[in-house]
Amino acid sequence: MTTTADPEHVAALADWDTPALSNALDALRLRPFNGGYTDGSIHRVTAGPGSVMVGRAVTARMVAREPDDDAVPVSRLHRAVSELPGPVVVVIEDRDRPAGAGAFLGEVNGSLLAALGIQGVITNGRVRDADTLRDLPFAVHAAGLCVARSYMRLTDVGTPVTVAGLRVHPGDILHGDEHGVLRIPEEALPAVLAKAELIRTDEQNVVNWSKSPDFSVPELLELRRVRH
Numbered sequence: 001m002t003t004t005a006d007p008e009h010v011a012a013l014a015d016w017d018t019p020a021l022s023n024a025l026d027a028l029r030l031r032p033f034n035g036g037y038t039d040g041s042i043h044r045v046t047a048g049p050g051s052v053m054v055g056r057a058v059t060a061r062m063v064a065r066e067p068d069d070d071a072v073p074v075s076r077l078h079r080a081v082s083e084l085p086g087p088v089v090v091v092i093e094d095r096d097r098p099a100g101a102g103a104f105l106g107e108v109n110g111s112l113l114a115a116l117g118i119q120g121v122i123t124n125g126r127v128r129d130a131d132t133l134r135d136l137p138f139a140v141h142a143a144g145l146c147v148a149r150s151y152m153r154l155t156d157v158g159t160p161v162t163v164a165g166l167r168v169h170p171g172d173i174l175h176g177d178e179h180g181v182l183r184i185p186e187e188a189l190p191a192v193l194a195k196a197e198l199i200r201t202d203e204q205n206v207v208n209w210s211k212s213p214d215f216s217v218p219e220l221l222e223l224r225r226v227r228h
């Protein structure tokens with residue numbers, strides 16, 4: 001697990017939304033434009049206390065659809081969370097196809113993870129006990145809600161996982177908001193913060209011009225490409 005980024009730079013990501021940071025990563029050419037973020041198959045179910053979630057990934061995999069004796073104790077997840085310094089986002093890959101037969105996250109597991117101080121849970125599976133989750137102090141991104149626990153158990157903790165098209169390794173920096181979840185490559189910090197600032201200035205110049213008396217259609221049509 002590489003964790004070279006300065007914790008203050010990681011914390012500063014919370015000042016930005018995911019589209020701004022995605023634009024900044026594109027501008028830095030640190031990843032392909034079409035990867036490194038969750039696809040539309042999951043959404044933010046509860047926001048937690050802030051509008052933005054930032055933390056390093058603790059990963060686990062689960063199944064629920066059929067019974068088997070492949071469970072690992074949930075204490076392994078709790079240990080991994082408690083051993084990672086700084087804010088943590090728990091990422092749970094539901095390996096069932098289709099996923100979502102049973103929930104890992106509900107009132108009980110959520111309360112225990114809240115006690116460990118996590119910032120969020122991301123899963124391609126489903127969650128339950130919605131009323132309680134809304135009151136917990138972390139964000140939840142999931143495919144939606146479900147009724148049952150089914151045969152739910154964790155099968156691995158600490159492996160690379162894929163959730164909603166996003167590949168996540170333990171320790172990866174994750175940033176999420178109402179748009180989805182974005183992985184911030186370690187080497188993007190602190191440059192991504194400065195780049196986001198520059199892009200915001202450029203974008204605001206265009207937006208302000210569009211609303212100003214200086215705006216003109218001929219000038220707009222002259223622009224070969226709106227830079228943003």
Ligand SMILES: O=C([O-])CC(=O)C(=O)O
Pocket residue numbers: 103104105106107108109110128129149152
């Ligand atoms: O039964 C489970 O493990 C999931 C759940 O509803 C809870 O954590 O409360």
Ligand SMILES: [Mg+2]
Pocket residue numbers: 106107108128129
């Ligand atoms: Mg429950």
